[in-house]
Amino acid sequence: MEKWKERLNKRTGPWLFLSPYLVLTLIFFIYPFIYAIILAFYQTNGPKSWSFVGLENFAFVLADGDFHIAVWNTTIFALASILVQLPLSLGMALLLNSKKDRLKGVFRLILFSPYLVGQIFVGIIFSVIFMPRYGMFNRFLQEVTGWGLEKRWLENPNLVMPALIIAAMWMYVGFNMIYFLAALQNVDQNLEEAALIDGANPWQLFWAVTFPAIKPVVLFVVVMSTIGSYQLFELPYALLQNAAGVAGYGPKDSGLTIVGYLYRTAFEAGDLGTGAAIGWLLAIIIFTISFVQMKIGRGLETESVL
Amino acid sequence: MNNTHLTFFFFGFVFFFLYFFPFMPRGKQIALVYLRYLVLTSIAALILAPFFWLVCSAFKDPEVLMAYTFLPPVSEWSSQTLNFSNLKKLFEKEETLEGAIYFWQYIVNSFFLASTSTMVTLFFSSLGGYALAKYEFRGRSFLILFMLGTMMIPAMLLLSPLYHLIHKMNWMDTYWALIVPGACSAFGMFLFRQAFFSVPSTLVEAARIDGCGEFGIYLNIVMPLVRPITAAFCLISFLGSWNAFIAPDVFIQTQSKLTLTVALNQYVDLYDQQYGIFLAGTLLAIIPPAILFFSLEKEFVGGLTSGAIKG
Numbered sequence: 001m002e003k004w005k006e007r008l009n010k011r012t013g014p015w016l017f018l019s020p021y022l023v024l025t026l027i028f029f030i031y032p033f034i035y036a037i038i039l040a041f042y043q044t045n046g047p048k049s050w051s052f053v054g055l056e057n058f059a060f061v062l063a064d065g066d067f068h069i070a071v072w073n074t075t076i077f078a079l080a081s082i083l084v085q086l087p088l089s090l091g092m093a094l095l096l097n098s099k100k101d102r103l104k105g106v107f108r109l110i111l112f113s114p115y116l117v118g119q120i121f122v123g124i125i126f127s128v129i130f131m132p133r134y135g136m137f138n139r140f141l142q143e144v145t146g147w148g149l150e151k152r153w154l155e156n157p158n159l160v161m162p163a164l165i166i167a168a169m170w171m172y173v174g175f176n177m178i179y180f181l182a183a184l185q186n187v188d189q190n191l192e193e194a195a196l197i198d199g200a201n202p203w204q205l206f207w208a209v210t211f212p213a214i215k216p217v218v219l220f221v222v223v224m225s226t227i228g229s230y231q232l233f234e235l236p237y238a239l240l241q242n243a244a245g246v247a248g249y250g251p252k253d254s255g256l257t258i259v260g261y262l263y264r265t266a267f268e269a270g271d272l273g274t275g276a277a278i279g280w281l282l283a284i285i286i287f288t289i290s291f292v293q294m295k296i297g298r299g300l301e302t303e304s305v306l
Numbered sequence: 307m308n309n310t311h312l313t314f315f316f317f318g319f320v321f322f323f324l325y326f327f328p329f330m331p332r333g334k335q336i337a338l339v340y341l342r343y344l345v346l347t348s349i350a351a352l353i354l355a356p357f358f359w360l361v362c363s364a365f366k367d368p369e370v371l372m373a374y375t376f377l378p379p380v381s382e383w384s385s386q387t388l389n390f391s392n393l394k395k396l397f398e399k400e401e402t403l404e405g406a407i408y409f410w411q412y413i414v415n416s417f418f419l420a421s422t423s424t425m426v427t428l429f430f431s432s433l434g435g436y437a438l439a440k441y442e443f444r445g446r447s448f449l450i451l452f453m454l455g456t457m458m459i460p461a462m463l464l465l466s467p468l469y470h471l472i473h474k475m476n477w478m479d480t481y482w483a484l485i486v487p488g489a490c491s492a493f494g495m496f497l498f499r500q501a502f503f504s505v506p507s508t509l510v511e512a513a514r515i516d517g518c519g520e521f522g523i524y525l526n527i528v529m530p531l532v533r534p535i536t537a538a539f540c541l542i543s544f545l546g547s548w549n550a551f552i553a554p555d556v557f558i559q560t561q562s563k564l565t566l567t568v569a570l571n572q573y574v575d576l577y578d579q580q581y582g583i584f585l586a587g588t589l590l591a592i593i594p595p596a597i598l599f600f601s602l603e604k605e606f607v608g609g610l611t612s613g614a615i616k617g
Binding site for chain 1: 343345346349352353354355356357359360363372375430431433434436437438441443446456458459460461462463464465466467468469470471486487489490492514519520521545548549550551552556570571574575578581588591592595596599603
């Protein structure tokens with residue numbers, strides 16, 4: 001024991017403390033990472049038969065109609081998250097951001113709570129909520145708008161994506177709001193008061209004072225939502241589980257996401273090589289989009305400073 | 307339909323009253339404040355409606371499950387309309403090819419897995435985060451960059467190679483495959499590193515001069531100072547493991563070892579038209595994370611955003 005204490009000093013300590021991470025990363029990240037590069041260039045047929053096919057896996061995926069559907073669906077979902085869901089979250093945060101409100105904590109708790117429910121469970125719950133005639137959502141629509149009782153949300157290919165977006169919105173709108181709310185609480189009160197004294201209306205106040213102050217967080221949330229959206233899988237998989245007899249991906253693949261396509265190819269059809277190629281394409285898509293978003297976000301920032 | 311209407315109205319009114327009444331505004335812009343509460347209350351009602359619906363569905367008799375959106379009118383409340391038949395059926399013995407299985411088995415599995423991996427991940431991640439925050443050593447900035455890079459790789463990309471690896475290690479169908487690969491998270495290390503920055507280095511130095519060992523400093527001096535972030539990380543980690551679907555689905559084959567997520571997803575097929583049963587199961591599945599969340603709510607929400615705001 002004494003010997004250990006002597007050996008463990010300021011110099012060796014950090015390496016010992018980091019060793020679990022280093023070992024685990026070597027085995028479960030670096031090795032699979034290199035393996036994934038190699039795998040993408042091979043056709044696998046069971047664990048023993050491998051044959052080198054060059055870029056054929058990539059060529060196959062890029063030409064595959066299912067992949068196009070998956071990219072299209074996922075992009076629609078990501079756009080809906082950023083253009084519909086995040087503004088709603090921000091609006092809710094603005095509404096909730098008040099100094100003297102003892103109810104803020106209660107509302108924050110309620111709005112956040114759906115995030116605790118895993119995507120699989122949300123999918124199961126909403127697969128019944130969206131049922132025609134009996135589902136809560138259809139009945140609610142009927143009550144409010146007089147339309148929608150018989151809508152087959154999960155069986156009509158045109159309605160699958162809207163249903164998916166609604167379910168995801170229920171799950172994440174409050175979660176993203178938490179970030180905006182935390183950012184809004186850090187905005188300098190004096191600046192806002194000064195703007196109000198100078199006669200700024202609420203609209204001007206928001207765009208000239210509040211938004212620039214919370215922009216780093218907005219950028220962070222936009223990038224995180226995009227990355228999350230492009231990795232969507234479990235929610236549609238559970239939501240469309242027994243809709244129209246097509247397990248997991250919706251009628252005419254209308255709920256197929258990129259990761260869903262990967263899962264189907266690699267683990268249901270057993271084609272790990274093509275699965276790896278899809279994974280790399282997904283990584284490239286995510287990298288490119290978040291890079292562009294950060295570039296645009298940072299660019300806007302320097303402009304406003306000048 | 308009239309009943310549905312009434313239920314919605316009642317539901318909205320309850321929330322409106324509950325949250326609005328005790329906080330009657332005394333300021334001048336009463337109309338605006340009313341409007342703000344009205345909007346917030348309706349949003350809260352919309353968010354809570356699926357939860358309320360889920361609870362109602364779990365306790366409604368299968369015969370009347372679809373007849374009412376939420377609950378039957380009070381005049382019809384009886385053991386014929388509201389009872390535990392869904393839960394009873396859910397916990398009945400289920401005959402599979404591998405023998406009899408009870409639903410509670412999945413709850414135990416999920417709970418065991420989530421709590422074990424939370425504890426393991428908490429230990430390794432905080433230890434790593436401590437090394438990154440409080441020691442100067444060569445290669446530190448490279449390591450941090452590397453960790454950031456690993457966080458950007460989508461997990462699904464590594465799943466097929468991981469499948470091969472787990473197969474080769476003979477870890478297929480064991481919980482090792484679910485606990486070990488995620489036992490030290492780069493995200494957690496960043497979270498803890500951020501938290502440890504707030505611990506004064508002089509404190510660490512003083513403990514060292516007093517003869518406290520390096521591990522002792524971490525365990526007895528530094529860790530007790532970052533309790534909020536520890537609570538937050540425990541919750542994030544527990545939620546991640548409890549709600550995980552892909553890994554248990556791919557790596558676990560024996561029915562009696564499955565987690566709640568995979569089992570309930572099967573139940574949707576198994577109990578095709580008997581919605582009450584799998585909805586009751588789903589209700590049970592969301593209770594443990596909820597209990598954990600409500601007991602640690604303050605730390606959780608604060609810790610979640612600390613990385614985004616300060617970092």
